[in-house]
Amino acid sequence: MTNNQNQPREFDAVLGGEAAPPVQGVVLGGIEGVKQRLASFLVKARIDAVNDALQYGDAGLDLVIAALNDESSLVQRSAYLLLRERTETQVNQAVKAYKSWRLPERLEWYYxxxxxxxxxxxxxxxDPAIGIIDPMRIAYAIRCRKWEENV
Structure with missing residues (x-):
């Protein structure tokens, strides 16, 4: 057996490459490990990362706030549940801007x-300037582009 210093030994933790971590596995690496899991294609890995992020102070808080815009509504919801009771200004702004009911972009475009x-x-x-002129043949659409909470 060779004694190569650049090769991991039996009990060394090894950072992987492109493969996803095992579902029941542990990913080491502090805030960098959280960031790596947030980039995973696995929704469960991203949810777990969001739940762990707050252990890392302001940097972790920023990651949870960013997760409100994740492509998965499950990840968004996990982030929202962690943030909704917090009192920091940036958190309050992010929670107010978060729309849990919003349609995915492709459906919004479709409608x-x-x-x-x-x-x-x-x-x-x-068109309020024209009003309703033909209710028997026309269904009038009132579209809400922006929704604001009055809090």
Whole structure:
């Protein structure tokens, strides 16, 4: 057996490459390990990382806030549940901006561009300057682009 100093020994922790960590495995590495798990394609790994992030002070808090914009609504919800009771200004702003009900981007685009009939009526955007002129043949759409909490 050679004695190569650059090779891991039996009990050394080894940072992996492209492969995902085992589902029941442990990822070492502090805040860097949390960041690595947040980049995982596995939703469960990202949720676990969000839950661990607050152990790392402001850097971890920033990661949880960023997770409110994760592509997975489950990761977003996990981050929201951790943040909703906190009192820091940046957390309050992020929680207020978080919309748990928002449609995924692709559905929002679909509804904005492809819903042309409703109840056998043509769909048109409501224009308050014109008003409702033909309710028998036109379904008027009132679209809410921005929602604000009055808190």
């Amino acid at each position: 904005d561009h492809h819903v042309s009939k409703f109840s056998n009526k043509k769909v048109e955007d409501f």
